[in-house]
Amino acid sequence: xxxxxxxxxxRRAVQTALAAGADTVEAAVVDSEQFDTTVRSGGxxxxxxxxxxxIALSVSVNRRKASVTSxxxxxxxxxxLVAGSVELAxxxxxxxxxxxxxPADLGETPAELDLVDDSIAxxxxxxxxxxxxxxxxTAIGMDDRVITxxxxxxxxxxxxxxxxxxxxxxxxTQTFAAMSLSLAAGDAGGGGENxxxxxxxxxxxxxxxxDDLESIEEVAGRAVERTIRKLxxxxxxxxxxxxxxxxxxxxxxxxxxxxxxxxxxIYRKSSFLVDRLGERIAAPxxxxxxxxxxxRRLGSRLFDSExxxxxxxxxxAGGVLETYLMSVYQARKLGLKTTGSAGGHSNIYMEPGERxxxxxxxxxxxxxxxTSLFGPGANWSTGDFSQGGQGLxxxxxxxxYPVNEFTIAGTFDGILGGIAAIADDLVWRxxxxxxxxxxxxxxxxxx
Amino acid sequence: MIAWxxxxxxxxxxxxxxxxxxxxxxxxxxxxFFQHTIExxxxxxxxxxxxxxxxxxxxxxIRVVKGxxxxxxxxxxxxxxxxxxxxxxxSAIAESGASPGPVALEPVHFENRYPVxxxxxxxxxxxxxxxxxxxxxxxxxxxERIVKVTAVLADSLSAVMIATSDGRILRDMRPMLRxxxxxxxxxxxxxxxxxxxxxxxxxxxxxxxxxxxxxHGREAARQALLLLEAIDAPAGxxxxxxxxxxxxxxxHESVGHPLEADFIRKGTSAYTDRVGDRVASELxxxxxxxxxxxxRGAINFDDEGTLPRRTVLIEKGILKGFMHDRISANRFxxxxxxxxxxxxxxxxxxxxxxxxxxxxxxxxxxEILRSTKKGIFCKSFRGGQVxxxxxxxxxxxxxxYLVEGGRITAPVKNLTIIGNGPDALSRVTMAGNDFAFSDxxxxxxxGQHVPVGVGLPTIKISEITVxxxxxxxQGGGG
Numbered sequence: 001x002x003x004x005x006x007x008x009x010x011r012r013a014v015q016t017a018l019a020a021g022a023d024t025v026e027a028a029v030v031d032s033e034q035f036d037t038t039v040r041s042g043g044x045x046x047x048x049x050x051x052x053x054x055i056a057l058s059v060s061v062n063r064r065k066a067s068v069t070s071x072x073x074x075x076x077x078x079x080x081l082v083a084g085s086v087e088l089a090x091x092x093x094x095x096x097x098x099x100x101x102x103p104a105d106l107g108e109t110p111a112e113l114d115l116v117d118d119s120i121a122x123x124x125x126x127x128x129x130x131x132x133x134x135x136x137x138t139a140i141g142m143d144d145r146v147i148t149x150x151x152x153x154x155x156x157x158x159x160x161x162x163x164x165x166x167x168x169x170x171x172x173t174q175t176f177a178a179m180s181l182s183l184a185a186g187d188a189g190g191g192g193e194n195x196x197x198x199x200x201x202x203x204x205x206x207x208x209x210x211d212d213l214e215s216i217e218e219v220a221g222r223a224v225e226r227t228i229r230k231l232x233x234x235x236x237x238x239x240x241x242x243x244x245x246x247x248x249x250x251x252x253x254x255x256x257x258x259x260x261x262x263x264x265x266i267y268r269k270s271s272f273l274v275d276r277l278g279e280r281i282a283a284p285x286x287x288x289x290x291x292x293x294x295x296r297r298l299g300s301r302l303f304d305s306e307x308x309x310x311x312x313x314x315x316x317a318g319g320v321l322e323t324y325l326m327s328v329y330q331a332r333k334l335g336l337k338t339t340g341s342a343g344g345h346s347n348i349y350m351e352p353g354e355r356x357x358x359x360x361x362x363x364x365x366x367x368x369x370x371t372s373l374f375g376p377g378a379n380w381s382t383g384d385f386s387q388g389g390q391g392l393x394x395x396x397x398x399x400x401y402p403v404n405e406f407t408i409a410g411t412f413d414g415i416l417g418g419i420a421a422i423a424d425d426l427v428w429r430x431x432x433x434x435x436x437x438x439x440x441x442x443x444x445x446x447x
Numbered sequence: 448m449i450a451w452x453x454x455x456x457x458x459x460x461x462x463x464x465x466x467x468x469x470x471x472x473x474x475x476x477x478x479x480f481f482q483h484t485i486e487x488x489x490x491x492x493x494x495x496x497x498x499x500x501x502x503x504x505x506x507x508x509i510r511v512v513k514g515x516x517x518x519x520x521x522x523x524x525x526x527x528x529x530x531x532x533x534x535x536x537x538s539a540i541a542e543s544g545a546s547p548g549p550v551a552l553e554p555v556h557f558e559n560r561y562p563v564x565x566x567x568x569x570x571x572x573x574x575x576x577x578x579x580x581x582x583x584x585x586x587x588x589x590x591e592r593i594v595k596v597t598a599v600l601a602d603s604l605s606a607v608m609i610a611t612s613d614g615r616i617l618r619d620m621r622p623m624l625r626x627x628x629x630x631x632x633x634x635x636x637x638x639x640x641x642x643x644x645x646x647x648x649x650x651x652x653x654x655x656x657x658x659x660x661x662x663h664g665r666e667a668a669r670q671a672l673l674l675l676e677a678i679d680a681p682a683g684x685x686x687x688x689x690x691x692x693x694x695x696x697x698x699h700e701s702v703g704h705p706l707e708a709d710f711i712r713k714g715t716s717a718y719t720d721r722v723g724d725r726v727a728s729e730l731x732x733x734x735x736x737x738x739x740x741x742x743r744g745a746i747n748f749d750d751e752g753t754l755p756r757r758t759v760l761i762e763k764g765i766l767k768g769f770m771h772d773r774i775s776a777n778r779f780x781x782x783x784x785x786x787x788x789x790x791x792x793x794x795x796x797x798x799x800x801x802x803x804x805x806x807x808x809x810x811x812x813x814e815i816l817r818s819t820k821k822g823i824f825c826k827s828f829r830g831g832q833v834x835x836x837x838x839x840x841x842x843x844x845x846x847x848y849l850v851e852g853g854r855i856t857a858p859v860k861n862l863t864i865i866g867n868g869p870d871a872l873s874r875v876t877m878a879g880n881d882f883a884f885s886d887x888x889x890x891x892x893x894g895q896h897v898p899v900g901v902g903l904p905t906i907k908i909s910e911i912t913v914x915x916x917x918x919x920x921q922g923g924g925g
Contacts, residue, residue: 040515040713048519049536050793054504070503071523084501091572093495125539149715184715184836198717200836235912238683268492269595269631269638375841376830377863377914381640384861386680386914388832388841405839407863407914409682445682445865445914 001031001053001073003171006161009073013057014163017082022059022089024100025165026306029055029073034156035125039132045150047129059085063099064092097332101308105328105338106168108302109309114295115174117209120155128153131216135181139220146227149182149200168307176298179219180204183227199230199404201372206429208296226371229392233402236393236446242367242420243408243442244360244394247427249370250350250434253378253415257288258348258432260380260412261315261323263330263341272383272412273321281321282416285353288316290325290339292346299431305343313339315348319416350434353422357436360421362397368444369394370408383412389444406446415439454606455481455507456525462610463550465509469534470612473543474511474518476773477612478751481507481525482792484605485568491579491598499572508792509533513541515712515774519795552616557754560738560745563650567602567624570651575600578660582628585664592675593668595631598660600624609752619747623898624653625888628663632671639677639860641670642845645886647900649741658886670827670846673858680847680862680915686822687864687908688815688850692883693827695901698805699891700831701840701868702726702733706760707786707798707893708775710835717838717869718766726766727872730808730906733761735770737785737801743887744802744900751787751796758784760803761872772798790895800891802900808878812905815877817853823862823913824848824855838868841914863914871908879905 001009006029013027031053038045055078058067066089070081136151154177161171184200203223205214214222245253265271273281282288292301292310301310306328314322326334327342361369372390379385386409392399410418423436457465462479469477488500506523507530518540520533567575579598586596605621627644643666645658654660689697710716718726727733737746737755746755751773759767771779772787775798788799816824824847831842841863848855884902891899 043514044516044540046517046519046795047540048517048795050521052521052523052793065497066499066501068501068503071505072503081503088499088501088572091576092497092499095495095497147714149713187837197838198715198836200715200834268597269633270640272638274638374832374834375843375863375865376832377841377843379829379861382638382861386843386861386863388839388863388865388914390834404837405865405867405912407682407841407865407912409680409861409863409914411861443682443915445912447684447912 003159003161003173006031006159007163007169007171009055010161010163011169013055013078013082014165016079017057017059017086018165020082020086022061022086024060026058027055027163028305029161030158032156032158034154035128036152036154037129037132038150038152039129039136040148040150042133044129057081057085059089060098061086061089063094063096064089065095065098066092097329099328100164100166101306101328101338103166105308106166107309108170109293109311111293111302112295113293113300113302115208115300117175119210120175120177121157123155123210128155131179135179135216135220138216139181139183139224142220142224143228145185146183146224147185149184151181152179154178162307164307170303170307172301175208176206177210177213178204178206179213181219181223183223185227185231187231199227199233201226201230204429206298208298212296230390230402230404233404235405236403236444238445238447240441240443242364242438242440244367244369244436244438246369246371246436247425247434249373250437251432252373254348254350254434255432256378256380258345261325263324263326263334266324267330267333270381272380276321277323279321280319281413282316282319283419284319285422286316286319286416286419287314287351288348289314289351290341290345290348292340294347297347297428297431299347301346304340308338308340308342310340310346347431349426350422352424352426352435354424355421357423357425360423360436360438361394361399364394364397367394368403369399380412385410385412385415406444408442408444410442415442454483455608459552461527462552465530465534466550466610466612468531469509469511469538472538472541473545474513474538474541477511479507479509479610480750480792481608482605484603484791486601486603487568488599488601489575489579491583496576496579504791506792508795509537510795511537511540512774515778516540517795521792550612550614552610553614555615555617555752557617557747560747561622561648561741563622564652565650566604566622567651568604568622578654582660582664585661586628586630586668589665589668590672592632592634592672593630594633597629598664599627611752615752617748617752622648622650624649626660626663628667630667630671632675634675637675639671639674641667641674643667643670644888647741647743647887648745673846674860677858677860680859680913682913682915684910684912686819687911688819688822688824689903689906690824690826691879691881691904692885692902694825695804695885695903696828696831696889697842698733698903699800699803699899699901700833700842701838701866701871702761703800703803704833705835705838705868706769707800708769708771709798711769712775712778715836717836721766722768724766725764726869727761727764728875729764730875730878731761731764731872732759732806733803734759734806735786735800735803739802739884739900742802742884742900743889743898746785746801749785749787749796750789753783753785753787755785755801770798770800772796788897790897794895799893799897800899802902804884804902805904805906807880807882807904810877810879812879812881815879815905815907816850818877819850819853819907822850823859824850833868840868841865859915861915864911865914866911871911874909875906876909877907881905
């Protein structure tokens with residue numbers, strides 16, 4: 001659908017709902033196109049092309065709220081949807097905190113975000129498949145111990161048109177492309193406990209522009225390195241040591257913090273950061289920023305899902321919690337102002353430091369370099385943290401040997417407060433990004 | 448009763464034409480997956496019925512399979528032109544140029560595994576509101592330390608029609624109900640969360656026949672209050688007792704996923720080439736069975752039209768077989784097992800579990816506890832995850848206790864259990880005679896989300912690594 005037709009559909013849905021008795025209306029029309037191929041051992045494993053549309057409507061009647069979505073955008077269907085939503089809203093309880101944004105906050109931030117790469121649409125399907133094939137071949141050519149679990153190329157476009165009953169109407173479009181590679185390798189293990197076990201790993205690159213992706217050689221090289229260096233792994237002894245989070249695990253950790261500062265979790269009291277604005281929650285070196293206005297980033301946007309103008313927000317400054325990330329409703333519940341974060345946060349990152357990861361590792365006598373975290377044990381609601389891990393053991397400032405089948409445990413407060421060093425390696429691959437950082441002590445549970 | 452062709456606006460002739468287009472460049476087989484889903488959700492939060500949601504989705508997914516390759520496309524507009532375009536896109540996987548003749552479609556008969564008295568999707572909204580209010584009142588009445596209660600009733604009804612190039616057509620109505628209560632309990636700045644949820648492919652009779660809203664409310668409150676008193680879990684290797692039903696999530700992660708045959712055909716699972724090997728203690732028999740009536744994981748047929756069956760994966764410790772979709776079954780020359788499942792018309796099917804359980808044992812559960820010197824007793828779980836390539840898994844208990852000298856001594860919190868599938872199952876030293884299925888709350892995420900069931904009797908694992916943060920119990924660590 002053309003973007004002006006999408007805006008027209010959104011505006012018309014707003015008018016239809018007002019006519020049906022709604023007091024306030026918000027309508028979003030989302031149109032997406034995606035191409036996805038996975039190649040394994042040279043053959044095409046999957047080849048998927050899709051085009052999808054949906055409309056999402058939120059209405060209120062006397063501050064009673066309902067929301068509906070549908071994949072059918074025909075006029076008749078939207079009329080039925082509207083009628084159903086108004087009827088549903090009338091049966092809800094009144095919510096005194098509900099309301100549309102202050103009209104002064106509505107609008108598009110004047111900025112050039114450069115989120116559309118026209119060359120993605122022009123790249124033929126055959127070339128996308130060929131790139132996935134080359135990625136796989138390159139990795140196999142680098143080390144004959146790896147077996148492939150598939151290389152993929154994904155690309156597409158998403159457009160959103162949004163209108164509300166305060167006469168706001170806007171739209172934004174973004175393209176994306178990504179390449180990924182999954183590998184495994186058999187562990188000869190030298191008769192140790194992992195002999196005969198397989199180890200697997202992956203690497204990927206993603207961005208709004210083809211030119212921003214890492215090269216095929218880089219992606220293959222990182223995937224091979226991350227797989228091979230797991231071979232010969234041991235289970236570490238149970239102990240308390242410094243832990244270095246690599247950019248993958250650091251980013252996973254930061255994603256949990258992004259949830260914990262979300263206004264919805266704060267007013268529901270489901271966050272360890274409830275009632276802590278203005279407090280020191282992290283070591284003085286830690287600064288965490290939400291920035292929706294970074295050019296060419298996957299999380300960038302000019303207005304949020306309520307039509308509120310976006311802006312850069314410093315969430316944690318020098319270890320002090322400055323603000324939560326909130327929508328209009330969440331902010332009203334907390335007696336605060338919206339940060340333009342409706343629909344979830346945009347780009348969020350931890351500011352990098354000045355030392356290289358190698359320098360940080362070199363300063364550790366005995367510790368853990370953490371490369372993978374798994375399981376649902378990062379409980380930012382209560383602040384408890386206990387996850388399965390994989391990584392490399394650090395001895396005398398060097399990565400000595402791989403370790404696996406252990407857990408690391410502590411608390412979010414303990415980890416944030418214990419961040420003793422932050423490296424300079426901030427790389428964007430999704431809307432959350434964190435550099436390597438070191439926590440002074442955590443409990444590693446193994447043998 | 449819905450008139451199916453009218454529902455999707457296509458007749459057998461149109462379906463045959465789309466199948467023909469999809470296979471116009473060759474391919475081994477092709478299927479069409481039509482789906483129309485209505486989902487409802489109402490949320491009770493902070494003392495009010497806060498918001499109602501409804502979502503409607505409608506589309507057809509077209510798949511062409513050539514060897515182990517899949518061409519896939521879907522459209523949400525069920526017009527002849529859009530469906531033909533999608534069929535041509537999916538056909539690009541094949542290159543032989545062969546064009547098969549027209550397809551004659553025969554309806555496939557199947558048994559209904561989820562009869563419902565009253566589908567929740569048709570129930571009056573006022574009754575749904577009464578249920579969430581009942582749960583909220585019950586939770587709040589438990590204790591003044593309960594500071595937040597959220598109750599959610601979610602239901603859906605999905606009309607599915609599958610047509611295949613081998614001439615089968617199947618039509619199904621899939622109901623689903625899920626009820627969930629979460630509470631926050633607070634005392635002196637310590638904040639804990641309790642959750643109780645359940646449901647299945649069942650109607651509103653669930654509340655009378657299985658668990659009432661008030662019971663869910665009280666259960667969530669009980670858990671949160673218990674956790675206020677919990678101590679930090681110890682760290683290191685120790686004995687583990689798993690309580691019946693919900694503990695099946697450990698089985699799902701540790702051995703279920705690695706036995707899904709896509710990982711086997713790709714050679715990435717730890718169980719590749721191991722049929723006939725001893726992979727677990729002789730107390731361990733593991734079964735996947737999508738026919739358990741009204742269970743959350745029950746299916747009348749899978750999402751490529753295969754009827755469900757009882758598949759023995761491990762029998763008395765010996766690996767017997769895998770869970771197949773049509774692609775992996777073809778590759779290994781076996782019958783598909785009814786495990787080809789998908790999230791919706793937007794995704795092609797892949798091998799997935801249905802209801803995966805460990806068969807009943809013979810030990811008295813009390814005896815299992817009394818035989819445990821030092822360990823952890825786990826009753827309910829937040830979830831888990833597995834590394835397919837080597838079977839290493841983690842899972843996170845919600846309600847767990849320290850066991851000392853054959854007795855439960857204290858509730859513990861903040862722990863992750865980590866182990867290796869084959870290793871943990873070889874250490875199953877006792878299995879109880881108290882088997883039970885979970886009260887329908889699990890959703891499995893493997894790229895796509897599907898509802899699943901789990902089940903287990905009480906079992907004891909002689910040694911597993913418990914990842915807590917308290918090192919004092921083992922004298923400061925190594």
